[in-house]
Amino acid sequence: xxxxxxxxxxxxxxxxxxxxxxxxxxxxxxxxxxxxxxxxxxxxxxxxxxxxxxxxxxxxxxxxxxxxxxxxxxxxxxxxxxxxxxxxxxxxxxxxxxxxxxxxxxxxxxxxxxxxxxxxxxxxxxxxxxxxxxxxxxxxxxxxxxxxxxxxx
Numbered sequence: 787x788x789x790x791x792x793x794x795x796x797x798x799x800x801x802x803x804x805x806x807x808x809x810x811x812x813x814x815x816x817x818x819x820x821x822x823x824x825x826x827x828x829x830x831x832x833x834x835x836x837x838x839x840x841x842x843x844x845x846x847x848x849x850x851x852x853x854x855x856x857x858x859x860x861x862x863x864x865x866x867x868x869x870x871x872x873x874x875x876x877x878x879x880x881x882x883x884x885x886x887x888x889x890x891x892x893x894x895x896x897x898x899x900x901x902x903x904x905x906x907x908x909x910x911x912x913x914x915x916x917x918x919x920x921x922x923x924x925x926x927x928x929x930x931x932x933x934x935x936x937x938x939x
Contacts, residue, residue, distance in 0.1 A: 802939045803833040811844065811902075813927035817920030819852040825859070827929050833936070840865040840897075844876075853919045855880045863893060863904075872897050878908055885914045902927045 806829070813823035825846020832838040841864055848857045863874025874893040879886060887910045895904035904925045 804937045804939060805829075805831040805833055805934065806937060807831070807931045807934045809930045809932040811846065811927045811929040813846075813925055815848065815920060815923050815925035817923030818918055819850050819920055821848050821850045821857075821920060821923075821925075823848040823859075823925065823927065827927075837867050839867075840872075842874075850880075850919050853882075853917050855882055855917065855919055857881070859891075861891075861893070863895065865897065871895065872902070872904070874904075876906075878910075880910075880914075880919060882914060882917060887912050887914050900928055900930070902929065 808826070808828040811823070811825050811827050813825075815821040815823060823846050825844055827842055827844040829840060829842040831840045842862070844859070844861045846859045848859065849855070850857070857878060857880040859876045859878050861874055861876030863872045865872045872893070872895040874895070876891045876893060878889045878891055881887075889908050889910035891906045891908045893904045893906040895902055904927070906923055906925070908919070908921050908923065
């Protein structure tokens with residue numbers, strides 16, 4: 787009876803860690819216009835044998851030279867396994883220092899090593915009239931990890 791209970795009880799995995807990485811990123815976004823990005827990202831990666839998840843938050847600034855817009859993005863992405871796609875969203879603000887517009891963007895991407903490629907759609911409900919910026923876009927970011935630590939769950 788005791789041995790049966792120990793077989794169906796939950797076991798504490800001895801190999802259950804999180805790797806927390808953070809650092810700056812540099813990126814380029816191509817849509818209607820080319821946009822240069824600079825920001826900071828913090829990733830939390832599970833280190834385990836089966837279905838490790840990765841969560842990340844990023845905060846960045848960007849500049850659209852052709853549309854003369856300065857912007858800021860606050861984003862989150864999630865990867866449900868080791869080799870799959872990333873899914874995320876970001877909140878965007880753009881301004882030409884006379885007017886501002888705010889929007890949201892769903893994202894799908896793929897991350898390998900230091901590079902993260904995303905495709906997304908910026909939806910701005912209150913666009914600045916006469917200003918044309920990226921709505922449908924593809925971006926590539928290079929994250930430089932300058933702080934990394936491993937924590938036990």
